[in-house]
Amino acid sequence: MFAIAGVLIVIISVVSGYLASHGSILALWQPFEVIIICGAALGAFMVANPFIVQKKVLTMLPQVFSGSRHNKRFYLQLLGVMYSLFQKSRQNGFLSIEEDIESPFTSELFKRFPDVIRDHELVDFLTDNYRIFTLTGLPSHEIEAIMDNEIEQIQEELVAPSHALTRVAEGLPGFGIVAAVLGIVITMGSIGGPLEEIGDSCGGGIGWNIFGYLFWLWLCWSCCFPFGEFRCSRIESLFMC
Template identity: 75%
Template sequence: MFAILGMLVVIVSVVTGYLASHGNLLALWQPFEVLIICGAALGAFMTANPLSLQKRVFKMLPRIVLGSRHNKGFYLQLLTLTYCLFQKSRQNGFLAIEEDIENPFSSELFMGFPDVLRDHEVVNFLTDNYRVFALTGLASYEIDAIMDAEIEQMEEELLAPSHAVNKVAEALPGFGIVAAVLGIVITMGSIGGPMEEIGAHVAAALVGTFLGVFFAYGFVGPVSSHLESLGQHEVKALLCLKACLVSSVAGYAPPVAVETGRKLLPADLRPNFSELSDYLKQYR
């Protein structure tokens, strides 16, 4: 919601300043300039990125409006789910949670935490690494190294959409110049005609440069930064799980293992000790 508000502030500020300077708003209405700039930017984006990445970018765009799914409620559920897995495994052995690990999306335990279950990357990371620990019996430092390598790779994938959109933002001023040059070409063909017509063509060409810069720094660049922030939220959830798993493998009790993960959460989204303790009571 704040992203939409920010875009509105950009539009209102620019338009109000332009009108206050006695500008003609209709002079900015150049649909063919928009077609050249946006069409060329979209084509370049499609050329530069594989189809799978394009799909991920468009899939993430609605979350700019909806916000990150990783809020305090999500982290409370994530830590509680991790605690329940550790506690159940500690009391009854790995066989007691084997079915939960193998089929998390049909597991009664996992279905008790719907916010976590909607994040497939986090669920798969938790179950895959818990399975590795249970089947191999690796030491905590070895599990730590494996998860570090996996998180590094996943971070690249999670941040790839923001990098792809940022490349578009960097290219937009150039496409604005392309539109402006084409406008000048049209203008040169009008030399000798009425001055009003020549002036209109020059104005349209300059609008092309304006729109390229405006779209780049007012919208596409900030969208890229927002997508990067969403990706970083995913990474923080993975780091939290890694800390919990490593602590559990090292032999710490489930409440202590979960507490180590809690400390790695972002300060503005981190449930405090009392909140987490109260939430865990209903699962003990």
């Protein structure tokens, strides 16, 4: 919600300031240059990133605008499920939690913590490491090393969508310049025409160069940075385990 409000404030501030300076909004209306900038950015994104990263970006984008699920209630439930597993295994032995860790989504123990069970990756992380702990009998320091390696791997996977969007955002000013130059090329082709048309064409080209920068700012501040915060909250939840 705050990200959407921030984007609206930026757009309203820029457009209202431009209109207050007696600018013509029609000079900025260049739909084909929008196609150039957004289409080039989308194509570059698809070329530069594998399909799995593209899919993760699409699935994580709604969470950027809806906010992270990892709040106080979530962490309390995470502590609760770990405490319940340890308590049950201490009282009845490790075999008593075997059914819980083998089928966590049908387990009555996990069902008491709905926020945790909705995070399938976290549940898999929990159950996999409890399974190693109960079945292998490895020393605690070796289990800790295994968990750290898995967290590093998950961290790399979580960083990938943020880096993918950041690279696209960094290219948007360049795509804006391309659109502006193409607008100037069109203007030079009609250099013998009326001065009003030449002025509108030049203004539109320069205006959409600015659009590229604004789109870059929006993508960085509204998507890339929240992606980073979302990644940090996910890693914190794993370290709590």
